[in-house]
Amino acid sequence: MKKHIDKIKILFEALPYIRKFYGKTVVIKFGGAAMVEEELKKGFARDVVLMKYVGINPVIVHGGGPQIGGFLKRLGMESKFVKGYRVTDVETMDVVEMVLVGKINKEIVGLINHFGGRAVGLGGKDGSLIEAKRLRIRGARMGMAGEVKSINPHVIESLEKSNFIPVIAPVGLGPDGMSYNINADTVAGRVATALNAEKLILLTDVKGVLDNKGELMSTLSVKGARSLVRRKVATEGMVPKLTCCVEAVSNGVASVHIIDGRVEHAVLLEVFTDAGVGTVIR
């Protein structure tokens, strides 16, 4: 009996967090190692299902850098990055769209549903969710790399109302009718803003944001985040991450976290305990 009572006690420890986030939207960017390693993938899917069943509305946006890279390599193609953004020519874009929308998106949807959730996969074209425009970086030709022009959250809201879990692939439709490849962190940030989310969680494959000595910064201000990018302490994939965090915080998303997706149940640790793993941006 004692064993069972202890279990109930653990449930009650989560009660304040459940109360705080009940009915609220939490946008989670799924990426990095957590999306590659089998056990971590399953753990993530189960975390999401549990959140949904206690009344929180998770919205997933996923990346797919390593998988896209792997497919391009198999096809004898390769891609370059400028400031953490993938240079995407038209042929590369075909592969990006197939891998993100066709493969990875459905894989995540399948896993969540396997563990008892009801997920629906969306590309940015579905319900005109993501309107894209060409990404412009001075001195670089970025091709079909895009940025978000606007988010039309109606499709997500109607899925949430019917208790579905939306899973979003970051491919948007441009004004020219072409597909654009958008950094998943950027999309997650904009979706969080559009949905007035309570929390934005970016999963990655490092401990969090690291300072110039390589040490974890557990809290970071908007000013501090900008300065890390300016001083080039944050480079590559961390640049779009910090940029979108700063934007989300400035646009009223109450709490923004960059967390270590290599830690088992990283998402639940962040939502249901005080033992957050990673960096919070305020």
Ligand SMILES: Nc1ncnc2c1ncn2[C@@H]1O[C@H](COP(=O)(O)OP(=O)(O)OP(=O)(O)O)[C@@H](O)[C@H]1O
């Ligand atoms: N100051 C920093 N602190 C932490 N990581 C940094 C920093 N500067 C650069 N990085 C790099 O940013 C990377 C994280 O971004 P990256 O885009 O590679 O992964 P992701 O966004 O989690 O996954 P994906 O892009 O596939 O969705 C880290 O692996 C690290 O190499």
Ligand SMILES: [Mg+2]
């Ligand atoms: Mg990235």
